[in-house]
Amino acid sequence: MDYYAIVHNDFDGTASAAVYARAVNDLPKKVFFTEPTKIHNFLSKLELRGVNNIMIADIGINASTFDSILQSLKRLISQGAKIQWFDHHVWKEEWKKTLSDIGVEVYHDTSTCGAGVIVKYLNPNDEFSKKLTSADCSVDIWLHDDPMGEKLRRVVESNRDYSWKEYLIKKFYQGILWDEEFEKILVDQIDKELKGYEKLPKYIRVLNINGKNVVVAVRWKGPPDISYASQFLMNRYNAVVFASINGKAISFRSNLIEVRKYAEKLGGGGHPLAAGAGLKAPFWRFLLHKLGYRKPLLDWVSNIVINVINEIGYVPYQRKDIRI
Known part of the structure; x- marks a missing residue:
């Protein structure tokens, strides 16, 4: 299935793209990393270019940009797009209803992280996705209850290049949670942190x-x-x-x-x-x-x-x- 993944440019966004790929058994045609404060501008410029499936994850909505987001989604849907939006930030009920009314599949749950919403609704029996999600939620929503979260977050954020996060999505998609490469990065990051x-x-x-x-x-x-x-x-x-x-x-x-x-x-x-x-x-x-x-x-x-x-x-x- 060809699809675009639009996710937050952090650990939760990266994990969300990976667990969604595992749920649909395919990597995205293209991953776009953005932020809640920029999603309205991004969507206004997005062109389908033959890809009609879009997943958006770990991107909250701000009241000041909702109308702009709505208009862009209407445009994309009129061009044949099928859009799924997974999020865990606080939404107004009217936002969910309005997006659902125009055809967006909205999956919203504030009790977990972005990746957790995807796993819960699309792939609840995938043990690897549950392990990755546990680590992700631990640091993303400040639970600090899974030591793997502190380790993986440092690995994900060790390189700000989007190509690095795309590489990690592929590794997670393949079922690799931790390896020697990650261990080396962790040691290096902790050394830099202590000096910082x-x-x-x-x-x-x-x-x-x-x-x-x-x-x-x-x-x-x-x-x-x-x-x-x-x-x-x-x-x-x-x-x-x-x-x-x-x-x-x-x-x-x-x-x-x-x-x-x-x-x-x-x-x-x-x-x-x-x-x-x-x-x-x-x-x-x-x-x-x-x-x-x-x-x-x-x-x-x-x-x-x-x-x-x-x-x-x-x-x-x-x-x-x-x-x-």
Whole structure:
């Protein structure tokens, strides 16, 4: 079956493409990696070119771009496309109904990760897919209950090139969960991470907002990545929220607070404990950051974080049972 796979450019997106391929017993004609903040632009430019089957996975919808997404999907369906959308981020019920009404097959479940939605509905008896999904969910939705997740995430994120993720999709499709190649990458990544932790204080500011510590950061190059760095910094500074900006978007992380509410306020979305939104920094502040002067960008993002937390408050996260 010829099909396009459109997935998030992270571990969960990579795993989603792999478990879908195992479910349909075929690799995609082409994998496209994108983000929730860019999916509307991507779909507006997508051409079928003789491929009528499309799977979209681990891509949430933002309220600000839903109408644009809807119009693009209508166009593709009118051209003969069959579209399946698998996701685990928070959706409005009206979004699911509207997409279903135009012919999109919507598979939505917030109790698992993106790959977990696919396995649950398409291939629940595939033991390899369940193992890969367990590792994926462990880190993607911040369960941290499967050691393989911490290992595989480092392997997936060791190389930002899309060709690397395509290579991994093929390996997972073949049933390879771990091998000597992955082991070597893991050792190398951990070594880089340990060195990278030393530089993090240069990129952060610790705020006290309504009696609780919040770490705000401007993005750095290289390991550790945002997930591991956020855990380290929140523990080090006894913080309940971590926020970082890369010049184009803001990301929130927490172990206790529903940070998705902050992201939604800024026009984004995500998971309860890991979320983000598009947020373009003023050019001159971003330029100074690139030149090594971080204070102007930290000042700007700190004010945004202070305002959104003051408006929303700290909403404790109530963990739900997770089904894989």
